[in-house]
Amino acid sequence: MxxxxxxxxxxxxxxxxxxxxxxxxxxTATIGQAWTLASAITGLWNGGALPEGAPFxxxxxxxFALGRLLVYTQETMLDRFSLKEAxxxxxxxxxxxxxxxxxxxxxxxxxxxxTTATQGIDDVQRYLRLIPLKVIGMAAxxxxxxxxxxFVDWPSxxxxxxxxxxxxxxxxxxxxxxxxxxxxxxxxxxxLSNHFLDTLRGIDVIVAAGAVNRTDADVFESSEKLRKAxxxxxxxxxxxxxxxxxxxxxxxxxxxxxxxxxxxxxxxGLQTGLxxxxxxxEFFSPIRSFASxxxxxxxxxxxxxxxxxxxxxxxSPTEEPPRKGxxxxxxxxxxxxxxxxxxxxxxxxxxxxxLAPCEHVALVGESGSGKSTIALLAAGLLRPSEGCVVAExxxxxPQQPHMFSDTLENNLKLYNPSxxxxxxxxxxxxxxxxxxxxxxxxxxxxxxxEGNVGLSGGQAHRVxxxxxxxxxxxxxxxxxxxxxxxxxxxxxxxxxxxxxxxEGRTVLFATHRLHWLANMDRVIALSEGEIAFxxxxxxxxxxxxxxxxxxxxxxx
Numbered sequence: 338m339x340x341x342x343x344x345x346x347x348x349x350x351x352x353x354x355x356x357x358x359x360x361x362x363x364x365t366a367t368i369g370q371a372w373t374l375a376s377a378i379t380g381l382w383n384g385g386a387l388p389e390g391a392p393f394x395x396x397x398x399x400x401f402a403l404g405r406l407l408v409y410t411q412e413t414m415l416d417r418f419s420l421k422e423a424x425x426x427x428x429x430x431x432x433x434x435x436x437x438x439x440x441x442x443x444x445x446x447x448x449x450x451x452t453t454a455t456q457g458i459d460d461v462q463r464y465l466r467l468i469p470l471k472v473i474g475m476a477a478x479x480x481x482x483x484x485x486x487x488f489v490d491w492p493s494x495x496x497x498x499x500x501x502x503x504x505x506x507x508x509x510x511x512x513x514x515x516x517x518x519x520x521x522x523x524x525x526x527x528x529l530s531n532h533f534l535d536t537l538r539g540i541d542v543i544v545a546a547g548a549v550n551r552t553d554a555d556v557f558e559s560s561e562k563l564r565k566a567x568x569x570x571x572x573x574x575x576x577x578x579x580x581x582x583x584x585x586x587x588x589x590x591x592x593x594x595x596x597x598x599x600x601x602x603x604x605x606g607l608q609t610g611l612x613x614x615x616x617x618x619e620f621f622s623p624i625r626s627f628a629s630x631x632x633x634x635x636x637x638x639x640x641x642x643x644x645x646x647x648x649x650x651x652x653s654p655t656e657e658p659p660r661k662g663x664x665x666x667x668x669x670x671x672x673x674x675x676x677x678x679x680x681x682x683x684x685x686x687x688x689x690x691x692l693a694p695c696e697h698v699a700l701v702g703e704s705g706s707g708k709s710t711i712a713l714l715a716a717g718l719l720r721p722s723e724g725c726v727v728a729e730x731x732x733x734x735p736q737q738p739h740m741f742s743d744t745l746e747n748n749l750k751l752y753n754p755s756x757x758x759x760x761x762x763x764x765x766x767x768x769x770x771x772x773x774x775x776x777x778x779x780x781x782x783x784x785x786x787e788g789n790v791g792l793s794g795g796q797a798h799r800v801x802x803x804x805x806x807x808x809x810x811x812x813x814x815x816x817x818x819x820x821x822x823x824x825x826x827x828x829x830x831x832x833x834x835x836x837x838x839x840e841g842r843t844v845l846f847a848t849h850r851l852h853w854l855a856n857m858d859r860v861i862a863l864s865e866g867e868i869a870f871x872x873x874x875x876x877x878x879x880x881x882x883x884x885x886x887x888x889x890x891x892x893x
Contacts, residue, residue, distance in 0.1 A: 744781065
């Protein structure tokens with residue numbers, strides 16, 4: 338039914354207050370329709386002339402028009418509010434991840450997160466558009482009608498008064514079972530999403546290992562679990578709707594039969610009986626309306642809970658310590674520790690260092706020592722478990738830059754879409770991509786990425802460099818082992834392009850290839866998540882054995 342989490346949404350209380358007022362006015366209009374219609378029919382039944390009943394007919398249509406206008410106003414208000422909140426929730430959800438303030442993707446799975454941010458937000462929007470109006474209608478419309486029926490004809494009021502708690506009892510009883518099954522269905526849906534995405538990511542490995550049949554069986558099993566959970570949820574929701582409909586039909590039928598007998602023995606007047614009979618279906622109408630969308634309410638309620646749960650993963654950054662006078666370090670780690678979600682051992686322990694403006698620092702260490710974690714923390718893609726990172730104007734060059742399915746030009750202008758053609762041409766020449774651009778069939782307008790023209794590893798890294806060069810705001814460059822997957826010839830060729838571009842910028846270069854160290858101002862060596870050495874490159878090569886580091890034999 339009504340989720341208390343709705344009250345946490347900005348502006349929700351004001352919307353609910355407005356809906357209550359409009360619903361009370363709608364109840365008044367409904368009562369007016371019943372009274373004027375009963376009066377018009379009674380007048381004609383008693384032999385009155387048609388003109389005599391004209392005011393009641395006009396009054397009926399006026400109340401009807403007012404009721405429709407009030408319904409339109411309520412629906413329009415909720416449409417706008419639900420759309421605004423859906424956009425805000427989706428924006429907040431994506432912002433917490435892309436700004437690095439959340440570990441939701443790591444903890445819930447990227448497929449489950451994507452499902453929640455897309456289909457889940459749509460379910461929330463539908464939930465906001467339907468449920469508040471229907472729940473308020475059961476109180477602000479049904480109860481005033483019940484009170485009036487009691488005053489008009491107390492036996493009919495008793496029938497409605499008994500039927501209402503019976504319906505609420507069945508709603509609660511069936512609602513608990515439906516909620517539990519809907520929760521299991523939503524969990525099955527998320528598991529299937531994560532399983533399917535993991536299968537797609539590892540399809541090459543699965544094929545190479547000859548495990549296609551086994552994987553197919555696993556996907557089929559997950560799909561079957563979701564299908565069965567969905568059928569059980571739908572059956573419960575359908576049963577709930579049927580029970581509520583049955584109760585309302587019995588309630589209206591009981592009043593109609595009782596009024597028929599009382600009209601025949603003359604114990605009740607025609608107008609009074611008509612008013613009670615007309616209002617009885619209107620009393621049950623909000624309940625039946627809620628029952629018709631009961632399953633949608635379960636989906637929306639679960640989706641809202643999932644969205645708010647993901648937003649709770651927001652690990653807001655620790656307040657930055659005040660900088661001392663003269664401290665203009667563009668990147669500082671202050672006692673930083675980090676533990677990945679669900680991990681039992683911290684990846685980093687008490688990391689503390691600062692980079693001077695325009696300083697070039699190499700970050701070295703064994704695989705798993707924490708180089709990539711520091712790079713992600715510096716770029717803001719992770720938030721420290723302890724301590725803080727102070728950084729400005731960061732751009733990360735990852736190990737495997739992603740090429741979007743778009744033109745080469747748009748891929749280059751990822752960080753700066755307004756870059757001029759002259760700037761693009763200059764950067765292309767600087768990173769050695771001008772020849773490639775000229776060789777492509779449509780030049781810079783050639784589609785690259787998935788399903789289009791593919792780029793080699795070295796070309797993709799050059800595109801990543803070009804993106805950074807076109808971004809004037811990038812003053813600190815963080816390289817996360819950008820040449821880890823390149824052969825040495827390609828790497829040395831790329832190195833010739835990279836080094837001139839580093840001048841005038843602060844650089845943190847995580848690498849396992851030691852030939853880069855000669856071009857760095859300082860070396861920070863990691864061991865098991867801690868800083869084991871910090872000093873100049875020559876001292877490092879002299880005092881530390883390079884063998885513990887991957888690629889240590891290549892000291893060019």
